[in-house]
Amino acid sequence: MLGKGIINEIFESIVSKKINLLIVNSILTPRQQKNLEDKLKIKVIDRTGIILEIFSKRAKSKEGKLQVELADLIYRKSRLVRAWTHLERQRGGTTFIGGPGELQIELDRRLIQEKIIRIRTNLKKVKNRRSQQRKLRKKSNFKTFALVGYTNAGKSKLFNCLTKKNQSSRNIMFETLDTKTGRVYLGKNNYIGVIDTVGFINNIPTQLIESFKATLEELIYADVLINVIDITDIDYKHKEKVTIDILKMANVSDAKINNMITVYNKIDLSPYSLHSDKQNFISAYTGYGIEKFKESLIDY
Numbered sequence: 001m002l003g004k005g006i007i008n009e010i011f012e013s014i015v016s017k018k019i020n021l022l023i024v025n026s027i028l029t030p031r032q033q034k035n036l037e038d039k040l041k042i043k044v045i046d047r048t049g050i051i052l053e054i055f056s057k058r059a060k061s062k063e064g065k066l067q068v069e070l071a072d073l074i075y076r077k078s079r080l081v082r083a084w085t086h087l088e089r090q091r092g093g094t095t096f097i098g099g100p101g102e103l104q105i106e107l108d109r110r111l112i113q114e115k116i117i118r119i120r121t122n123l124k125k126v127k128n129r130r131s132q133q134r135k136l137r138k139k140s141n142f143k144t145f146a147l148v149g150y151t152n153a154g155k156s157k158l159f160n161c162l163t164k165k166n167q168s169s170r171n172i173m174f175e176t177l178d179t180k181t182g183r184v185y186l187g188k189n190n191y192i193g194v195i196d197t198v199g200f201i202n203n204i205p206t207q208l209i210e211s212f213k214a215t216l217e218e219l220i221y222a223d224v225l226i227n228v229i230d231i232t233d234i235d236y237k238h239k240e241k242v243t244i245d246i247l248k249m250a251n252v253s254d255a256k257i258n259n260m261i262t263v264y265n266k267i268d269l270s271p272y273s274l275h276s277d278k279q280n281f282i283s284a285y286t287g288y289g290i291e292k293f294k295e296s297l298i299d300y
Contacts, residue, residue: 001032011040023050027203030079048075048205055208063126070119071211077112127217134221144181144193145261145297146222148247150239151199153230154265157284159196162294179218186298195222200246202239209249216250224300225256231264231281261300263293 002010013019021043022036028046036044045053052072059065147155160166163182180196195218209216219225227243229236240262247257261280264270268283280296282289 001026001028002036007036007039014040014042021045027205033079047203048207051201051205051208063123066119066122066126067211070116070123071205071207073112073116073119074207074210075205077109077116123213127213130217142191142193143224143300144195144222145224145226145300146195146197146219147226147228148197148219148260149199149228149243150230150233151201153199153228153233153239154284155199155228156196158228158263158265158282159194161284161287161290162194184294184297186294190298192297200243202242204246204249209246219247219250219252220256222256225252225260227260227262229262229264230266231270232266261296 010022014022019042022040022045024036024044024046026046027048028036028044033044033046052068052075055068056072059068147159149155159180159182162184165180165182179198181193182196183191184194185191197216197218198212225247227240229240233239244257248254263280263282265282265284267281267288268286280289280293282293284290
């Protein structure tokens, strides 16, 4: 991945600037990570590691924490990572970059596997509970729309705007890790359910897809998907494609993807305001286009 010349340049910067952490925006094999750490004498984290770090800071609910911990364990099962303390100790809110002690311990694979099995058992209970909730919604003929899309596209803001709830919707990556469901009144005693889901990202680690199966199942069983796109993002077309690719990875049917509603959010910040008369150009922040969008959902 990196030649000796580049390695030497990085090492010189590490020494002169007293750097103690290198983040590589790519997925490293365990061997590549270990070789870099041996050569550079500092902690090395790859793209998957830093995404897991962000997820561990964002997880709030018990379910979210379980899913992140499972992804973390799967990722670390094949690696020697200095920042791990003994696995019997609960990690709690401590993330793995700057954990206490910085102990060099070879991971006990058997113990990791036991923890993975225990977490999967707990997540299976979550899966069963969600299944029961879906059955109740089906019995009451309650149609559900799931918000999907790239992280920070404004899904939670749109969720709040539609449901009149006040879920956290800060302008940061992966603010939402836990699915949330709310009712939306469309008029004439007509209600639908809207589900807010975790945001996607390019080159998403496979560990996250596997760990968040209980959450991603909501996309499989939702009646309609709504792909929320940040129209201010110069790269929005690529991110739209990333969302579709991840939906396929999550085993969402082609029919559901083809019938997905596309919503262009943040029109209040967008240079594309001349096109705002087109369908589903909205601002979840100002409320522009929301009523017209809600009216369009009646036909689904």
